[in-house]
Amino acid sequence: MRIDQYPPQEPMSENMQAYHDHLMRQADESRAHEAQYGDDPYQSIMVFPAEKPNGTVLMYLHGGGWTNGYKEWMAFMAPALNALGITYATAGYRLAPRHVFPAGLQDCGEALKWLAANVKQFGGDPDMMFVGGHSAGGHYAALLATADSLPDGTDVRPLIRGSAPVSGSFYFGEESGMAVRPRFLGAPESGNEVHASPLRRLSGPTCPFLLTWGEKDFPHLIVQAQQMSDALQRQGTRVDTLVLPRHNHFTASHAAGEVDGLWPDRLSKWMQSIVN
Template sequence: MLIQDYPPQEPPTETLLFLHGRLMVLAEGIEGEEHRHGDDPSQSLIVYPAPEPGGPVLIFMHGGGWTNGYKEEMAFLAPVLNAAGFTLVSNSYRLAPRHVFPANADDAAEAVARTWRLAERYGYDRDAIFIGGHSAGGHLAGLLAVTSDWQAARGLPGDVIKGCLPISGTFDFTPGCGLSMRPRFLGPEGRFNEVKASPLFRLGETAPPFLIAHGTEDFPHLMVQAKKFAMVLRARGLAAETVEVPDATHGTVLLMAAETDKPWLPAATHWMRAVLGRRA
């Protein structure tokens, strides 16, 4: 899909505009197949299949403060993941302020369902689906991973997500979480979406393993949240590992994710194989 085919987005900050530009340059010439699962153009995904069938899948969602971003930006991850035997799926979701929670989470859940159903077409293993994302995408990935109220309605097994890999995600929106302002995707106050949208407060008795990453120069409140969320997961007997990317900011930690000599990519591919019990 062309960027101009999407609904208008909020004017991006200079930081977001720079990151978008870098990502689109890195994504140039990388082709996948698009599928829609709703009337809004943002309700769509792109599949970048691995060359060999039977491998795992990573659904990875873009960031952008819940108000910006495009699935096409994540294409830069496809070559390195495909080379490692992983299919990449990148999905968009409806954005604030026009759409508020839980619209974005519903779209992410539909993308998981569509990925599960496309397995026969592309030959990947639908019983080896992982989910991740950067920033706002990392938040949505974490929320889907810890909640169990969306799978059955879509005909999915409860354990459809085998592991979660958020990068610089937000796990807590309640007062004192460190955010400088209340994100607009939460909608009007009084709906208690701060709690409903917070993976930290949606944890049940079970959750898939987590690999939680951030840069050492990331936003301070997100580094604190990552450490706290990992601690809470472990305290509940759930599996959580962390990756800190040296000298990476909130934006460059994503740009480094496709670099084989940086920590995230080798850690992520090894970790996903280990979760599945496959050879590293």
């Protein structure tokens, strides 16, 4: 889908606009298979088959502060992951402020269910599916793996073999370190700070996690990732961590799509260690 076919988003900050421009220059959608999993234009997904698939599947979710972003942003990652045999998908979801929590979580779960039902035709194994994402997308990837169920009552956790957030958020509230309350949480009286916090949803072991952040990432996200790692381990979950040297919040996303790069290689080995 062309970017100008989507409903308008919130104005982007200067840093976000630069990030958007960089990703769109790299995006190559020529090999993508696009589908709708819902009626809204943002409820869409692109699948990039690997030339030599090994069965593993990664559904990746874009960032953008829950108010911006497109699935097309993450198309640049396909060459690096396909080269490793991974069937790669990038999914969109409805955005705030028009759609507040839990709409985006429900969308991510619906995209995952669609992928599980259709991925065989693209060379993927529905029993070898992983979720990941950058920033706000990393938050949703963690929440899919830790929430008891989607808002409609569906439990998608059995579909997920592992979760790989990059520079994600793991809890909200006054102690989260965020300067501004995220708009996707809706009204303060909703209680969504708790409902939307993966760290506060932990009640036992989950699927394995690969937590990644940039060495120069936003300080509060580094603290949150370290706390999420500790909390997961206390619950008996396998946790691997990766700090991307010299990378900040935005370039950590770039690094996730580098051919022969550190993150794709680490991700592939981590996935293989889980499915084998």
